[in-house]
Amino acid sequence: MAIDAKFIGKAYPSYTYEVGREKIKEYAKAIKNFDPHYLEDDFAAKSKYGTIIAPPTFAVVYGAYLIEPVFNDRDLNLNMAMLVHGEQELEFFEVVKAGDVITTGAKIVHIQNKEKLDIIAIEVQSKNQHGRDVCRGIYTFVVRK
Amino acid sequence: MAIEKGQTFSGSEKVDKYRPIYYAGASGDFNPIHIDPEFGKMVGLGGAILQGLCTLAFASKTVTDWAGDPGKLKRLKCRFSAPVLMEDTISVQGTVTDVQSGRARIDLKVVNQNGVEVLQKVEAEVEA
Numbered sequence: 561m562a563i564d565a566k567f568i569g570k571a572y573p574s575y576t577y578e579v580g581r582e583k584i585k586e587y588a589k590a591i592k593n594f595d596p597h598y599l600e601d602d603f604a605a606k607s608k609y610g611t612i613i614a615p616p617t618f619a620v621v622y623g624a625y626l627i628e629p630v631f632n633d634r635d636l637n638l639n640m641a642m643l644v645h646g647e648q649e650l651e652f653f654e655v656v657k658a659g660d661v662i663t664t665g666a667k668i669v670h671i672q673n674k675e676k677l678d679i680i681a682i683e684v685q686s687k688n689q690h691g692r693d694v695c696r697g698i699y700t701f702v703v704r705k
Numbered sequence: 706m707a708i709e710k711g712q713t714f715s716g717s718e719k720v721d722k723y724r725p726i727y728y729a730g731a732s733g734d735f736n737p738i739h740i741d742p743e744f745g746k747m748v749g750l751g752g753a754i755l756q757g758l759c760t761l762a763f764a765s766k767t768v769t770d771w772a773g774d775p776g777k778l779k780r781l782k783c784r785f786s787a788p789v790l791m792e793d794t795i796s797v798q799g800t801v802t803d804v805q806s807g808r809a810r811i812d813l814k815v816v817n818q819n820g821v822e823v824l825q826k827v828e829a830e831v832e833a
Binding site (some may be wrong): 583587589592595608609617620652655 | 718724727728730731732733734748757758759761762763765766769770774775776778779780781782783784785826
């Protein structure tokens with residue numbers, strides 16, 4: 561069944577995520593990124609950031625808390641068995657540090673029905689505890705029919 | 706480092722057998738197509754496939770390693786165009802296409818060992 565375009569603009573409740581130092585290290589190792597900015601406390605303390613920072617793509621870790629409710633949205637009724645990640649766009653602002661508290665909101669910005677597939681895009685915006693932007697992402701998913 | 710139009714850089718990453726498991730644990734993406742080879746075969750993928758965002762993280766690493774400071778990366782986008790399987794080797798080649806108002810635009814080619822583009826339309830912007 562086609563995704564109803566009336567859901568364009570639908571917003572989801574924001575989620576607040578506290579960035580853990582060890583979670584950053586776990587993520588960095590998982591992506592095989594051994595940059596000392598992410599892994600070495602002493603190096604990080606002497607860096608211009610003064611502490612461990614998150615890799616830019618860590619944005620998808622806290623961003624995921626806004627994608628899950630879209631996937632589970634019974635109104636949208638996405639066919640998850642046929643869903644694939646089509647495109648990803650990330651725009652980075654202030655660097656995310658260990659201990660930051662990131663609040664993220666999301667809304668559906670695009671729905672398109674084609675003959676053999678549907679496309680849905682979700683915009684995710686994150687701010688830190690100072691109210692400053694840290695990341696804006698667009699997740700585009702394709703649902704084959 | 707002065708970034709100039711035409712500069713190139715590269716990197717590569719081997720996808721070891723357990724990479725999607727590590728990535729699932731760190732990211733929360735436990736979709737069975739990534740961690741269950743039997744399920745991957747059943748849905749026609751030929752086995753478990755790596756999370757696309759992990760491949761994008763490999764591409765991102767190539768850029769931030771080159772830039773020297775992760776905070777310089779300002780934008781990153783891609784299309785997920787082909788599955789990445791275990792034991793694949795992903796090669797990333799970046800080319801600076803433009804430098805303007807303090808921003809360098811970079812096109813990235815991200816291919817597997819057979820030259821297949823696993824990501825397409827891969828673009829990054831870094832502070833120049």
